[in-house]
Amino acid sequence: MIQSYGGEFLTLALVHFLAVIAPGPDFAVTVRQSIRFGRAIGMITAVGIGCGISLHVAYTLLGVGALLHTYPWLLTLTSLIGATYLAYLGTNLIRSQPKNLNANLIDSEMLFTKVEPTPSWGKSFSLGFLTNATNPKATLFFLAIFTTLVKPTTPLLIQGFYGLWMCSVNATWFMLVAALFTISRIRNTFLRMGHWLERLMGVILLLFALRLFWQVAG
Numbered sequence: 723m724i725q726s727y728g729g730e731f732l733t734l735a736l737v738h739f740l741a742v743i744a745p746g747p748d749f750a751v752t753v754r755q756s757i758r759f760g761r762a763i764g765m766i767t768a769v770g771i772g773c774g775i776s777l778h779v780a781y782t783l784l785g786v787g788a789l790l791h792t793y794p795w796l797l798t799l800t801s802l803i804g805a806t807y808l809a810y811l812g813t814n815l816i817r818s819q820p821k822n823l824n825a826n827l828i829d830s831e832m833l834f835t836k837v838e839p840t841p842s843w844g845k846s847f848s849l850g851f852l853t854n855a856t857n858p859k860a861t862l863f864f865l866a867i868f869t870t871l872v873k874p875t876t877p878l879l880i881q882g883f884y885g886l887w888m889c890s891v892n893a894t895w896f897m898l899v900a901a902l903f904t905i906s907r908i909r910n911t912f913l914r915m916g917h918w919l920e921r922l923m924g925v926i927l928l929l930f931a932l933r934l935f936w937q938v939a940g
Contacts, residue, residue: 727880731887734871737808737930738888740923741863742895744815749899751853753909756900759840764900766843770850772893777855778864779885783878802935807866809931815924818917854892870934 742748748771756764841849854860872881903909 727876730872730876731884733930734867734884735887735891737867737871737927739891739895740927741811742892744811744920744923746859747853747857748850748892748896751849752896752899753903755846755849756903757909759846761900761904763840763843763846764904765897766846767850768896768900769893770847770852771854771896772850772889772891773847774851774854775860775864775889775892776885778860779882779888782864782868783881783885803866803869805866805870805931805934807862808870808927808934811863812924812926812928812931815920815927818920818924820914820917850896 752764752768752771755767868881872884903912
């Protein structure tokens with residue numbers, strides 16, 4: 723059955739991935755935990771972030787779907803809001819500026835020199851979970867993509883698969899971040915060149931937003 727929704731899934735997966743790799747609170751927490759306490763703690767934090775998404779997926783699937791079926795005008799409204807939010811994300815990323823490499827290097831060195839007890843796996847997981855679960859931008863993003871990229875007629879089981887996929891992608895991406903950012907050469911390269919990647923992601927998200935506006939207007 724999933725084959726029938728291949729196009730919808732690929733679009734959703736691409737937009738979600740672009741949003742995931744754009745630096746935000748999840749990224750900052752993962753990098754901090756990894757640099758300060760080591761790769762293992764960073765990865766446990768990343769798993770918590772991935773699980774935190776399940777909260778957004780749950781209320782989106784349970785609440786939004788029913789409302790959209792009952793009030794068709796609400797679908798149009800949420801589509802416009804979702805497209806506007808994607809355009810906002812894209813515009814902000816296009817305006818990304820080069821990072822202050824020296825300042826970031828100094829901050830990293832200070833993290834290594836600070837003495838702080840290593841948190842337990844449970845605390846690290848909870849930190850990641852709460853960072854994502856309480857992020858209002860994550861709430862807006864999930865409402866945006868589920869109401870604009872996923873059809874109301876898509877079965878709940880398929881939408882659940884989408885949610886599981888996004889949880890897995892988030893956890894995997896931030897585990898990769900935890901692994902890579904403990905390597906100083908890779909971390910410094912990202913700080914030096916990352917704004918170009920952010921600008922490219924911004925262009926792609928903006929194109930998606932324009933496409934959604936066109937669909938709503940049509």
